Amino acid sequence: MKSVSTATRDLTLVGLLALILVGIWFWLGLPFTLRMLVEASAYAILALGLTIQWGYAGLFNAGVMGFVALGAFMTVFLSYPRNEAFWQSTLPGELGHVLLIAIAGTILVFAATRLTRLGASNGFRTFVALIVLALAYLAVMRGLDPVAARIESGPGWIGGLGLPVGVAWIGGGILAGAVGYAIGRICLGLRSDYLAIATLGIAEIIKTLLKNADWLTRGTLTVSPLPWPVPSANELGFVAARSAFLCVTAAIVVIIYFLLQRAYYAPWGRMIRAIRDNELAAAAMGKDVNRRRLQIFALGCILMGIGGAVLASFVTIFDPGAFVPLNHTFLIWVMVILGGAGNNRGAIFGALLVYVIWVMSEPAALFAFERLAQLGNQLFDWPIPSDLSARALQMRVFVIGLTITLVLRFAPRGLMPEPVRHVA
Amino acid sequence: MAELVFFLNKVVLAGLIIGSIYALGAVGVTLIYSILRFAHFAHGDLMTTGAGISLLISLLLVGAGLDQSSLAVYLAIPLAVIVTAFLSVVLDRIFYRHLREAGVKPVVLVMASIGVMLMLQGLVRMIGGTAARDMYVTGASKAIFRIPVPFADNRPLVLTEPQLILIVLTVVVVIALHLFLTQAKLGKAMRAMSDNPMLARVSGIDTERVVRATWIIGGGLAALAGIMLALDVSYKPDLSFNILLPIFAAAILGGIGQPYGAILGGFVVGFAETMAVFNWAILLRPFKDTWIGELGLPAQIAFVPTEYKLIVPFIILVAILLSRPTGILKGRVL
Numbered sequence: 001m002k003s004v005s006t007a008t009r010d011l012t013l014v015g016l017l018a019l020i021l022v023g024i025w026f027w028l029g030l031p032f033t034l035r036m037l038v039e040a041s042a043y044a045i046l047a048l049g050l051t052i053q054w055g056y057a058g059l060f061n062a063g064v065m066g067f068v069a070l071g072a073f074m075t076v077f078l079s080y081p082r083n084e085a086f087w088q089s090t091l092p093g094e095l096g097h098v099l100l101i102a103i104a105g106t107i108l109v110f111a112a113t114r115l116t117r118l119g120a121s122n123g124f125r126t127f128v129a130l131i132v133l134a135l136a137y138l139a140v141m142r143g144l145d146p147v148a149a150r151i152e153s154g155p156g157w158i159g160g161l162g163l164p165v166g167v168a169w170i171g172g173g174i175l176a177g178a179v180g181y182a183i184g185r186i187c188l189g190l191r192s193d194y195l196a197i198a199t200l201g202i203a204e205i206i207k208t209l210l211k212n213a214d215w216l217t218r219g220t221l222t223v224s225p226l227p228w229p230v231p232s233a234n235e236l237g238f239v240a241a242r243s244a245f246l247c248v249t250a251a252i253v254v255i256i257y258f259l260l261q262r263a264y265y266a267p268w269g270r271m272i273r274a275i276r277d278n279e280l281a282a283a284a285m286g287k288d289v290n291r292r293r294l295q296i297f298a299l300g301c302i303l304m305g306i307g308g309a310v311l312a313s314f315v316t317i318f319d320p321g322a323f324v325p326l327n328h329t330f331l332i333w334v335m336v337i338l339g340g341a342g343n344n345r346g347a348i349f350g351a352l353l354v355y356v357i358w359v360m361s362e363p364a365a366l367f368a369f370e371r372l373a374q375l376g377n378q379l380f381d382w383p384i385p386s387d388l389s390a391r392a393l394q395m396r397v398f399v400i401g402l403t404i405t406l407v408l409r410f411a412p413r414g415l416m417p418e419p420v421r422h423v424a
Numbered sequence: 425m426a427e428l429v430f431f432l433n434k435v436v437l438a439g440l441i442i443g444s445i446y447a448l449g450a451v452g453v454t455l456i457y458s459i460l461r462f463a464h465f466a467h468g469d470l471m472t473t474g475a476g477i478s479l480l481i482s483l484l485l486v487g488a489g490l491d492q493s494s495l496a497v498y499l500a501i502p503l504a505v506i507v508t509a510f511l512s513v514v515l516d517r518i519f520y521r522h523l524r525e526a527g528v529k530p531v532v533l534v535m536a537s538i539g540v541m542l543m544l545q546g547l548v549r550m551i552g553g554t555a556a557r558d559m560y561v562t563g564a565s566k567a568i569f570r571i572p573v574p575f576a577d578n579r580p581l582v583l584t585e586p587q588l589i590l591i592v593l594t595v596v597v598v599i600a601l602h603l604f605l606t607q608a609k610l611g612k613a614m615r616a617m618s619d620n621p622m623l624a625r626v627s628g629i630d631t632e633r634v635v636r637a638t639w640i641i642g643g644g645l646a647a648l649a650g651i652m653l654a655l656d657v658s659y660k661p662d663l664s665f666n667i668l669l670p671i672f673a674a675a676i677l678g679g680i681g682q683p684y685g686a687i688l689g690g691f692v693v694g695f696a697e698t699m700a701v702f703n704w705a706i707l708l709r710p711f712k713d714t715w716i717g718e719l720g721l722p723a724q725i726a727f728v729p730t731e732y733k734l735i736v737p738f739i740i741l742v743a744i745l746l747s748r749p750t751g752i753l754k755g756r757v758l
Contacts, residue, residue, distance in 0.1 A: 058531070394546045401540065
C-alpha cells in the first residue's frame with residue numbers, strides 16, 4: 001500500500017466500482033441500476049453523517065436507525081397531502097388541548113427543578129420534580145388516549161401537511177438533530193460505550209413509538225405513496241424519473257461532501273480531530289471538548305435525518321416496521337469502516353460499494369441456499385426446510401458481522417484511509 | 425384480597441422472574457466490562473445461542489432414545505451452559521484477543537462485539553430458523569404450582585416449573601459467585617484485575633487466565649439466563665436488542681464492576697418493568713363501594729403501555745447516567 005499513491009489507489013477503486021455498475025447495467029437493465037444508485041446515494045448521505053461522528057470525532061452511534069426513522073417520519077408528516085377529514089373535524093382542537101396540557105406540564109416540571117432558588121434542599125427538589133413529572137405524564141396520557149382513539153376510529157390518522165418535499169427533508173434533518181442533541185447532552189460527558197448503549201436504546205424506542213402511534217403515523221398500516229421532489233414515474237417513465245431523482249440526491253451528496261471537506265481542513269476540523277486523537281491535550285489547550293462533541297453529534301444526526309427522509313421519499317412508502325438495525329445501522333457502519341472512517345470520499349465510496357454488494361447478495365444467497373438444500377436432499381435425504389428463503393437471508397447478517405470483525409482486525413483504517421498530512 | 429393476589433402474581437412474581445434473568449445476564453456484562461473494559465454487545469445473542477444449543481442438545485438426546493417426559497430438556501441445560509461457556513472463550517480467542525493485544529481503543533472492541541453479535545444472530549437463525557419454538561421438545565407440559573392464599577376467593581399464586589427452577593438456580597448462582605469471588609484464588613485475581621490491571625499483571629497474576637475465567641462465567645451465566653427465559657416463555661431467535669438494553673441498564677445501575685450491584689440492578693429493572701406496565705386501578709377496585717368509589721375511579725392507571733416496555737430500562741439508564749453514573753454500589757465510570 002505504501003508504494004501506491006493515494007490518487008492511483010482511489011482511481012483504481014472507483015474504476016473497479018464503475019466496472020461493477022456497468023456490468024449490472026448490462027445484466028439487469030437501466031431502471032434497476034438507477035434505483036440502486038439512488039438508494040446508494042441516500043445511504044451515502046447516512047454514511048457521511050456517521051463518518052463525521054465516528055471518523056471526525058470518535059463518537060460511537062449505534063442507533064443510526066432511530067435517526068433515519070425520524071427523518072422518514074418527518075418527511076411523511078410534512079410532505080404527505082393533508083387529511084381533510086381530520087382537519088374538518090373538532091379533533092385538531094382537542095389535540096391542541098392535549099398539547100397545551102403537555103406544555104403546562106413541562107413548565108411545571110421545569111419550575112419544580114428550580115425550587116432550590118427558593119431555598120429548598122436538593123433532595124426535596126428532586127422529589128417534588130419527580131412527583132410533578134409523574135402527574136403531568138399521567139395527565140397528558142389521560143388526555144391523549146381518548147383523542148388518539150377517536151382519531152383512529154374517525155379520520156384514521158392526522159395525515160401530512162402537504163408542504164414541498166425539500167422542506168420535509170430539511171425538517172427531517174432538524175428533528176433528528178434535535179433528538180440527537182438531547183441524547184448527546186446526557187451521554188457525551190461519559191465514555192463512548194454509554195453513548196452506544198443509549199443510542200441503541202433510543203433507536204428501538206423511536207421505532208416502537210412510530211409503530212404503535214397509529215393516529216400519528218398510521219403505524220403498521222403504512223403510508224404510501226409519498227410525493228417525490230421530481231415528477232413521478234407515472235408522468236415521465238421509470239428511467240427519466242429515476243434519473244431526475246438521482247440528480248437531486250447526487251447534488252445533495254456533492255454539496256454535503258464539499259461542505260464537510262471544507263470543514264475538515266478548516267480550523268474547526270483540526271480542532272475536532274485534535275479532540276479525537278488526544279482529548280486531554282485538546283482540553284488543556286482550552287477547547288471545550290464536550291461542547292464540540294455535542295455539536296458534531298447533532299450535525300451527524302441532522303445528516304442521518306436528511307438521508308432517512310430522502311430514502312423514505314424515494315421508496316414512496318413509510319413502514320415503521322421496515323426499519324431494522326441491520327439495514328439502517330450496521331450496514332452503514334460497514335460502509336464507513338470499510339470505506340475508511342474520517343475520509344469523506346471513503347464514506348461515499350464505501351456506501352456505493354457496500355450497497356451494491358448488499359443488493360446483489362440477496363439473490364446470490366437465495367440461489368446458493370437452494371442449491372445446498374437440494375444437494376443435501378439428494379445426498380443425505382435431508383428434508384428441505386420450509387422457511388429456506390428466510391434462513392438464507394440470515395446469511396447476510398452473518399456476512400455483515402464477519403466483515404466488521406475482519407476489517408477491524410486486518411484493515412482498521414479501511415480501503416481509503418484518512419489522509420494524514422505531515423508538515424515538514 | 426383477590427386483587428392483591430393478582431398484584432402479587434403480576435408484579436412481584438413476574439418481577440422476580442424477569443429480574444432473575446436480567447441479573448444473570450448483567451453479572452456477565454459487568455464482569456466483562458470491568459475486566460476487559462468494553463461493553464459486550466453480543467451478550468443478548470449469546471443468551472439466544474445458549475438457548476439454541478440447549479434446544480439442539482435436547483433434540484439430540486430425544487433422538488438418541490431418551491424420551492422420558494422432560495428429562496432430556498433438563499439434562500440439556502448443564503450441557504448447553506458448558507458448551508456456551510467454551511464457545512465464548514473461543515470467540516474471545518478469534519475475535520477479541522488480537523485487538524486487545526494490539527492495544528486498540530475500547531470502542532473498537534465494542535464494534536468487534538457488534539460484529540460477533542451479528543454473526544451469532546445470523547448463525548442461530550440460519551440453523552434454527554426464524555420462528556419461535558417450544559423448548560419442551562417432547563411435548564411435555566410444564567408443571568404449574570398453584571399456591572392457595574387465605575381469604576383470596578380461590579385466586580392462588582401461580583408459579584410454573586421453569587420459574588421455580590430459575591429462582592432456585594439464581595440463588596445458587598449468587599451464593600456460588602460470592603464464594604468464588606471472595607474465597608477462590610482465581611476469584612480474587614479477577615477482582616484484583618478489575619481494580620487495577622497494571623498492578624495485577626506486575627504482581628504475577630496470569631491475566632489471560634483471568635480473561636478466560638471471565639468469559640467462562642459470563643458466557644455460562646448468559647446461556648443459563650437465555651435457556652431459562654426460553655423455557656419460561658418460548659425460544660425466540662429475535663431477542664437480542666430487547667434484552668440487551670435492560671441488561672446494560674441493570675449493570676450500570678448496579679455499578680460497573682460490581683457483581684452484587686448487577687444482581688441488585690437486575691431485580692430493580694425487572695420490578696420497575698412489571699410495576700410500570702401494571703394497571704394500578706385494579707388495586708383500587710375493592711374500594712369501589714366505599715366513599716372513595718364515589719369520587720369516580722379511573723379504569724386504567726398504567727404508566728407505560730405494554731408495547732412500550734423497553735422505555736422503562738431506558739429511562740432507568742438515563743436517570744442513573746444523569747444522577748449517579750457510578751451506580752448504586754459505587755462502580756466505576758469507565
